[in-house]
Amino acid sequence: MNPATLQLETPRLLLRLPRREDFDAWAVLMSDVESMRYLGGVQPRSLAWRTFLLMAGAWAIQGFGMFSIIEKASGRWIGRLGPWHPEGWPGTEVGWSIARDRCGCGYATEGATAAIDWAFANLGWTEVIHVIDVNNAPSQAVARKLGSRNRGRGQLPAPYLDSVVDVWGQSRTEWLSRR
Numbered sequence: 001m002n003p004a005t006l007q008l009e010t011p012r013l014l015l016r017l018p019r020r021e022d023f024d025a026w027a028v029l030m031s032d033v034e035s036m037r038y039l040g041g042v043q044p045r046s047l048a049w050r051t052f053l054l055m056a057g058a059w060a061i062q063g064f065g066m067f068s069i070i071e072k073a074s075g076r077w078i079g080r081l082g083p084w085h086p087e088g089w090p091g092t093e094v095g096w097s098i099a100r101d102r103c104g105c106g107y108a109t110e111g112a113t114a115a116i117d118w119a120f121a122n123l124g125w126t127e128v129i130h131v132i133d134v135n136n137a138p139s140q141a142v143a144r145k146l147g148s149r150n151r152g153r154g155q156l157p158a159p160y161l162d163s164v165v166d167v168w169g170q171s172r173t174e175w176l177s178r179r
Contacts, residue, residue, distance in 0.1 A: 008067065008114045015067035015081065015111055018055050022068045025077040025099070026052050035100050038133035040160065055080065064123055066095070069111055071102065078102045082115040083123060088157030090167050091129040094119060096142065108142045116146065117179070120172050129169035131156065143168040147178050 008015040018026075029035055030048035043051060058065030066082040079098040085091070094115045096108040119125050130148055132139045140150075147170055154167035 008118055010110045010114050012072055013107060013111050013114075014070040014072060015114060016070065017059055018052065018066075018068045018080070022077045023049065023052050026080070029079065029097065029099055032100055035097065038136040038139070039097060040163075058084070058086075064119070067111075067115065069098070069107065071107075078107065081108065081111045083119045083125075086157070090131060090154040090156070091169065092119070092123075092125045092127060093129050093131055095130060096139070103138065108139075109145045112142065112146055116175060120175060125172060127169055127171045128175065129167050131165050132168055134164050134166055140166075140168070146170075147175065 004017075006017060027045045027048040030043040030051065031045070033042055036042045055065045062085070064083040064085075066080040066084055068077055069079040069081050070076065071078045079096065079102065081096040081098075082094060084093045084095050094112050096112055098105075098108050116128050119128060128148075129151075130139070130143045130146075131154055132143060143150075148168040149170065151167045151169055154165050155161070156163050156165060
């Protein structure tokens with residue numbers, strides 16, 4: 001796998017590694033109150049820069065991380081999505097965060113399907129989870145569409161110890177049986 005050329009394609013999306021030119025749109029997403037409501041709260045641009053580099057660093061160190069989501073029709077960066085497993089996390093996650101004006105278009109489900117396929121085929125994962133705030137009904141709906149089930153409360157590492165989240169997930173076998 002060559003990260004420089006890695007790209008997943010769905011009917012409406014391109015999923016690729018984050019690039020410097022994605023940052024302005026990333027910073028807008030991270031500063032949006034509604035978009036960040038269940039993801040730790042808004043981030044000023046300086047903190048958004050550090051979390052942007054964190055994703056690039058995950059690719060460099062772990063060989064995976066969240067992809068930038070590019071909407072094919074417009075060429076626009078519309079979010080981040082993909083495999084995620086930081087230290088202390090409750091499992092191997094595929095997560096998503098979509099720009100608010102693109103929520104409800106089915107992009108999270110479409111992109112997560114491609115990312116889960118890729119993670120199972122390339123990372124040796126035996127399960128995939130989605131860590132979802134207990135009040136985040138839209139992400140819960142995406143998890144259901146993906147075939148995941150609520151496995152109950154999860155515990156996140158510091159600084160998210162007070163977050164109340166459920167861990168949704170499924171095994172590789174369950175995923176492949178539906179594909």
